[in-house]
Amino acid sequence: MTTNSVATQVDQLRGNSQSILDNWIAGQKTAGASRPDLISDADLKRQCSELLTTFIEALASGTTDLSQPAWERTRATLRSISLSRARAGWTPSETVQFVFSLKQPLFASLQSQNGAPAAANSAETLELDHLIDRLGLFTADIYQQGREEVILRQQQELLELSTPVVKLWDGILALPLIGTLDSERTQVVMETLLQALVETGSTIAIIDITGVPTVDTRVAQHLIQTVSAARLMGADCLISGIRPQIAQTIVHLGVTLPDVVTKATLADAFVVALDRLGRQVVAKGQATASSR
Amino acid sequence: MERIPIIKIGRYLLVTVQTDVQDNVALALQEDLGNRIIASRARLVLFDISSLQIVDSFIGRLIADIAGIARLLDAEVVVVGMQPAVAITLVELGLTLNGVRTALNVESALAMVGILDPV
Amino acid sequence: MSRAPSPWWASLILSEVHAPERLIVPLRAQEDVVLLRHRVREQAVGLTFSLLDQTKIVTAASELGRNAVTYGGGGEAVIEAARDGSRVGLVLTVTDHGPGIANVEDAMRAGFTTGTGLGLGLSGTRRLVDEFDLRSTVGEGTVVRIVRWK
Numbered sequence: 125m126t127t128n129s130v131a132t133q134v135d136q137l138r139g140n141s142q143s144i145l146d147n148w149i150a151g152q153k154t155a156g157a158s159r160p161d162l163i164s165d166a167d168l169k170r171q172c173s174e175l176l177t178t179f180i181e182a183l184a185s186g187t188t189d190l191s192q193p194a195w196e197r198t199r200a201t202l203r204s205i206s207l208s209r210a211r212a213g214w215t216p217s218e219t220v221q222f223v224f225s226l227k228q229p230l231f232a233s234l235q236s237q238n239g240a241p242a243a244a245n246s247a248e249t250l251e252l253d254h255l256i257d258r259l260g261l262f263t264a265d266i267y268q269q270g271r272e273e274v275i276l277r278q279q280q281e282l283l284e285l286s287t288p289v290v291k292l293w294d295g296i297l298a299l300p301l302i303g304t305l306d307s308e309r310t311q312v313v314m315e316t317l318l319q320a321l322v323e324t325g326s327t328i329a330i331i332d333i334t335g336v337p338t339v340d341t342r343v344a345q346h347l348i349q350t351v352s353a354a355r356l357m358g359a360d361c362l363i364s365g366i367r368p369q370i371a372q373t374i375v376h377l378g379v380t381l382p383d384v385v386t387k388a389t390l391a392d393a394f395v396v397a398l399d400r401l402g403r404q405v406v407a408k409g410q411a412t413a414s415s416r
Numbered sequence: 417m418e419r420i421p422i423i424k425i426g427r428y429l430l431v432t433v434q435t436d437v438q439d440n441v442a443l444a445l446q447e448d449l450g451n452r453i454i455a456s457r458a459r460l461v462l463f464d465i466s467s468l469q470i471v472d473s474f475i476g477r478l479i480a481d482i483a484g485i486a487r488l489l490d491a492e493v494v495v496v497g498m499q500p501a502v503a504i505t506l507v508e509l510g511l512t513l514n515g516v517r518t519a520l521n522v523e524s525a526l527a528m529v530g531i532l533d534p535v
Numbered sequence: 536m537s538r539a540p541s542p543w544w545a546s547l548i549l550s551e552v553h554a555p556e557r558l559i560v561p562l563r564a565q566e567d568v569v570l571l572r573h574r575v576r577e578q579a580v581g582l583t584f585s586l587l588d589q590t591k592i593v594t595a596a597s598e599l600g601r602n603a604v605t606y607g608g609g610g611e612a613v614i615e616a617a618r619d620g621s622r623v624g625l626v627l628t629v630t631d632h633g634p635g636i637a638n639v640e641d642a643m644r645a646g647f648t649t650g651t652g653l654g655l656g657l658s659g660t661r662r663l664v665d666e667f668d669l670r671s672t673v674g675e676g677t678v679v680r681i682v683r684w685k
Contacts, residue, residue, distance in 0.1 A: 321500075322500060322520060325524070326520075356507065356518060357518060358496070358519035358520045438568070439568070469576075470593050472594045472597040472598050472656070472659070473655045505587075505663065509663065510658075510659065
């Protein structure tokens with residue numbers, strides 16, 4: 125069956141669009157699906173009207189292939205409806221059901237217009253049925269994407285919050301890492317550190333991995349890349365808190381840390397950093413004596 | 417053709433690369449700088465790339481070449497203000513810029529060569 | 536286009552709207568490479584890539600654009616967005632009708648060793664992107680397609 129038959133229905137649908145719209149909205153209310161707690165009557169009417177209008181216009185193009193440019197406006201409308209419903213708290217099935225609920229008023233309109241027995245309409249009806257099914261699936265995908273993007277964003281924010289960079293002294297920053305490092309977290313952490321070096325004008329960063337239970341090849345490589353990047357920028361990194369198990373892992377992985385100073389404790393690394401900046405810690409008596 | 421300005425400040429030269437430059441403009445800098453170093457007898461060149469968002473293999477190579485040329489003319493080049501994203505990308509490109517001195521900012525650069533007291 | 540502070544969900548919709556289907560940048564002279572960098576940057580910003588990811592893809596574009604102009608006698612770049620399930624990416628295809636590359640792996644290795652030219656640009660680019668596809672025919676030209684996913 126060609127799409128032309130569907131296109132010929134378009135004029136009828138256009139002419140009948142007001143009553144289709146009214147029936148559609150009424151149908152949703154009857155089914156208890158209109159969620160007045162999440163959307164006002166006016167907004168619901170606006171969403172339905174926009175979707176119906178773009179849907180009918182897209183039908184007029186004669187194609188039922190949703191990926192065609194003719195369906196761009198409908199897809200865009202569904203995208204915006206789906207995303208706004210995702211953040212408003214509609215469930216996925218409610219959002220998709222919204223699209224499916226368009227079928228009933230559409231079919232009713234076609235049948236009443238044609239006046240012909242149901243069989244003559246069945247080919248067009250089936251085609252429209254499948255079309256709306258596909259639109260529903262598209263809506264479900266968009267909803268899903270919307271949720272995934274929210275989750276990713278929240279993960280990103282968590283990552284940023286959980287990597288505090290601490291200023292130990294003028295020119296010296298410390299980055300105490302806690303917990304398991306995965307590749308992505310390590311990258312975020314490293315970018316944060318490098319940015320902090322620029323912002324504070326610090327030339328030394330101490331990356332402390334005492335609180336990190338294991339390190340794999342990728343993490344080790346990110347650490348090395350961070351040291352290299354810091355040096356390119358005119359700063360340097362020391363690594364502290366490498367425990368015997370991690371030292372073994374690094375050696376067995378064949379990863380080399382070229383010219384990177386590593387210390388067992390953050391305190392030791394701090395002394396090295398101070399020394400590089402021409403500073404040292406002395407007992408009070410000595411300080412008084414030498415400062416005159 | 418646009419040329420990157422070279423400014424003399426006291427005993428050193430300051431080159432600030434403000435925006436994205438074309439390859440030939442960057443190459444012209446190499447020549448201009450050599451001439452300026454000789455003319456001004458400067459011993460230090462500060463190469464400020466804090467506004468440079470993109471350093472690819474060509475520009476990276478150019479920076480290394482400029483440092484090499486300056487050294488032969490008895491001047492030191494310090495590259496100042498490399499942005500973190502640029503540094504990370506250069507590392508990933510495998511460009512180490514070995515032999516090129518770098519500093520976080522002008523103050524550090526001057527301290528490095530002993531003009532100011534270190535921080 | 537400037538971005539005023541927006542609610543946290545705005546970029547979900549913006550990412551649909553701000554990347555046009557296809558952008559073509561002719562590459563004839565050096566200033567076109569600068570233009571290519573700007574266009575790729577704009578598209579990456581439109582797709583809300585992080586600053587670091589933007590830097591990587593723009594740098595890769597710069598390498599490919601330069602190769603096309605300097606070694607390929609000119610060509611064109613096509614910038615488009617890509618979707619794969621829930622991920623969004625930027626695709627850049629650079630074509631030139633130059634002499635082509637006889638042995639790509641050798642060129643990349645040589646470039647890496649000498650630290651100059653076409654080979655270095657290509658091997659560097661490969662490291663900066665998620666997908667790298669190069670086809671070259673001697674006497675006809677070269678097509679490089681790279682993808683960076685968000």
